[in-house]
Amino acid sequence: MNLQYISDSKGKTTGVFIPINEWxxxxxxYKNIEQEEISIPKWxxxxxxxxxxxxxxxxxxxxxxxxxxxxxEKEL
Numbered sequence: 001m002n003l004q005y006i007s008d009s010k011g012k013t014t015g016v017f018i019p020i021n022e023w024x025x026x027x028x029x030y031k032n033i034e035q036e037e038i039s040i041p042k043w044x045x046x047x048x049x050x051x052x053x054x055x056x057x058x059x060x061x062x063x064x065x066x067x068x069x070x071x072x073e074k075e076l
């Protein structure tokens with residue numbers, strides 16, 4: 001992909017230019033890529049809130065990422 005990065009006067013990257021042909025390819029590959037906002041169902045938000053509350057009440061019940069991955073790999 002032939003991207004061009006846009007920078008401000010301090011050299012900080014502020015944007016990316018994607019050639020139109022490549023943008024059209026991305027739109028064909030990933031439907032709804034132009035959609036600015038994705039709505040999250042209420043049941044999903046409720047479930048995440050419930051899990052966060054459960055974690056706050058018992059943070060020791062959580063497993064760190066590496067341990068979780070190790071457990072998953074053992075089951076494969």
